[in-house]
Every structure is written in C-alpha cells, then in structure tokens.
Amino acid sequence: MSRYDYLIVGAGLYGSMCAYKAKLAGKRCLVLDKRHHTGGNLYCEEAEGINVHKYGAHIFHTNNKAVWDFVNSIVEFNRYTNSPIANYKGELYNLPFNMNTFNRMWGVKTPAEAEAKIAEQRTEAMEQLAGREPRNLQEQALTLVGKDIFEKLIKGYTEKQWGRSCEELPAFIIKRLPVRMVFDNNYFNDKYQGIPIGGYNKLIAGLLEGVEVKTGVDFFADREYWDSLAEKIVFTGKIDEYYEYRFGKLEYRTVRFEQEILDCPNYQGNAVVNYTDRDVPYTRVIEHKHFEMFGNDVYHCPKTVISREYSTEWTDGMEPYYPINDAQNTILYNRYKELAEQESRVIFGGRLAEYKYYDMAPIVERVLNLKL
Secondary structure (H helix, E strand, O other): OOOEEEEEEOOOHHHHHHHHHHHHOOOOEEEEEOOOOOOHHHOEEEEOOEEEEOOOOOOEEEOOHHHHHHHHHHOOEOOOOOOOEEEEOOEEEEOOEOHHHHHHHHOOOOHHHHHHHHHHHHHHHHHHHOOOOOOOHHHHHHHHHOHHHHHHHHHHHHHHHHOOOOOOOOHHHHOOOOEOOOOOOOOOOOOEEEOEOOOHHHHHHHHHOOOEEEEOOOHHHHHHHHHOOEEEEEEOOOHHHHOOOOOOOOOEEEEEEEEEEEOOOOOOOOOEEEEOOOOOOOOEEEEHHHHOOOHHHHHHOOOEEEEEEEEEEOOOOOOOOEEOOOHHHHHHHHHHHHHHHOOOOEEEOOOOOOOOOOOHHHHHHHHHOOOO
C-alpha cells in the first residue's frame, strides 16, 4: 500500500489549498516544495518589523463571499485597498484610468468633458485603421483610450513588462482597459479586498497545519521514489517539465527584485507606484509597509523597505512568473494539456501547471469545488 493518498508537488496556494481540503477529508498527504519555504510566490519575509512580499505584491480580492469567508476563517484580512500610482517622468497619475487621471492629464473636470476628449482621440485612431481590426497591442490600445493615455501610461510600462515593442505584441493582451468616469482610485471592482493581518505566511501556515511538508526537495531529482509514495499526485509545477519537455519548452517572463531598506518612515506614500517611462529600467516600486500600516501608523516604524521590480525574459534556472500566452505557446501548451487530460492519477493545477495567469481568489474557489 502507498504511504500517502496524495503527493502534492508545490506548497504554493493551489498545493496548500489541496492539502487543506484533503486533510479535512481524512486523506494522508505529503507536500513537497523545492524552495526552502512554503507559500510559493506568496511568501513574506520579515525586515525591520515589516512583512516584505518577497516575490512581488499580492492583493487578495473577490466578489465571492464564500471565498472571502473561507480565507478569513484561516486568518483575518485587513482593509487594504489597491490604489496604484503611475509615475511618468515625474508626473503622477491615479490608476485605474478615472476622473482623477483625466483631470491630471487634460485638466477636464466633468465626465462629459473626459468622455469627449477620449472619443476625439479614439476616433482619430479608428480613422487610421480605415475599417480593419487592430493588428497589435498598440493599435488596440489607441482605439480604446487614445494616444495621450497610451503614450504616457501604457506604452513604456507594457514594453518593459513584455520585453517587446507594443507593435510586436498581439492585440488580445489588451482587449479591454478599465475606464471609469468617477473619482475612484480603487483598482478592483470586487466587493472584498485585503491582505492577511501578519502576512501571507499565516494563511499558508493555517492551510498546512497538521500536514506533512518537506521543503528544499526537488520532486524531479528523485521522481521515481516520490512518485511511488502516493496513490495520486497534485502537480503545481511546470507542465512541460512534468512531461520532460517532449514537445519543447513553454516561454515565460520572470521578475527580478532589488530590495532596499531605507532610513525613512515613508518613501513614496503608497504601496505601489508604476514607472511608465520606458527609460526607467524597473516597472514599479513596492513599499511594503503600506500593505499593513495605514495613515500615520507608517510613522510608528522608523524605517521602510522598498522593492524595485525588473521584468526580464525567463531562462533555465530562473523562476517562471508569467506565461506568454501568444499563439505559438498556446498551441504548445494545448499539446501538453491533451496529455494531462488522459491522466487519471494526476491533478494539474495552478499558473504553471495550467499555463495561465491566476489571481488568488479563483484558485481558492477552484480548489474548494475540487473533488479530492
């Protein structure tokens, strides 16, 4: 008999949720992760009394009350509201695009004035297309919001993020852009939003409580042994690696972080500031204390921690972050997906195993509805 009902490869949110659900069902689980910590990209590291989002900012948001109630049953969440700022050559704009953005951009004061300005620029872009569909991201964005917003707030940031010109990127990446004719800087429309009080490590620890976990272990280093231990496998790693890259390697973007501790209590006044000028090498600066300290509370901690994020092309040995869901990679992934669908013993889940970008709440919802 196998020692475990489930071997769960990966201790990120998907794997930890599966472990929690299997444990409630009385199943025996072993969780492996090649990193030396649990939590995957949600992992937080304490510095100067601040929970640092080691692998980039993560904000939980959902309209699903059952999902919100579930995560709050593991750890209480705070009231953090994501309201990023865009910095273009020293000019500051609110995101998402709203009346504050349009007032700063054009000096307009009413929704009617803003709508007229955007309509004027959209019409100009549509006339240049002469009736045909947008062929790339640049043409698509221009038809949605016009040249001013595109040039200042989209073009440079997007090209840094993807490492390609907007004219080379497919139009579908930016099919929709949020445009709000209200003075509201809340980035998400979801009813529930926040950060776990004390950091995401508390959420993961709660999910994995009572579950056997081994970190610093690479499943592929002794695949046959680990594979023999369990009746079934939950696999959250790269799907192409699971199948030994038999059809070729999927492509990703990755992120490099440059962390710095500063001798000041408040560096930028906001958790997230995007740098949309192409000449600034990083995409954004995260000031971590603003995720959990609000108002003048930030001054209770005399230092602050920032992270500059640099988006780069992924190569072997780097952490894969964002799938490149272009036509070529989609075709390749679908070949691996066909193999995965024939597996009766393996559940593939999460952003790497499914080669898709996932917010956290849909992962929680999916696993809550998963039959284990």
